[in-house]
Amino acid sequence: MNMIYFKAFLVWGIIAAVEVAHGILRARLLAPRVGDLRSRQIGVFSGSVLILLIAYFAIPWLCPVTAFVAGLIGLLWFFAMLVFEFWLGRVVFKLPWERLLADFNIAKGGLLWFGMLVLLLAPFIAGKLRGLW
DSSP states (O other), X not given: OHHHHHHHXXXXXXXXXXXXXXXXXXXXXXXXXXXXXXXXXXXXXXXXXXXXXXXXXXXXXXXXXXXXXXXXXHHHHHHHHHHHHHHIIIIISOOOHHHHHHTTOGGGTOOHHHHHHHHHHHHHHHHHHTTOO
8 A cells, every 4th residue: 555655656756847847838938928927827727737637647557446545645746745836936946935825825816726726636536537436
């Protein structure tokens, strides 16, 4: 059973790497055209599609035996990404807490909560689409 969580963490690493590349491309190509906030809002939805695609292709390899295990994988991905998101923002990009938290604040146009919800549910959704339960 522990092997599944090791595999899940490896898949999360792929998701994180894809999301970093996605963010770089978004900032360089989309943000100059539509503005930073709008590009981040669009990026939540395109990033969510990338997460779901990765989960869809990875779920047979992960092979969670139940929807509950898929939920635990989702929790692992969620918390790992939350830690990574804040580490990357604070340590690498030197962003203030206000800016990082604004991405989650609906009142300020932040939609990252939606992307994190997709990440949390992605293993379950992928399993459902693959007919695992």
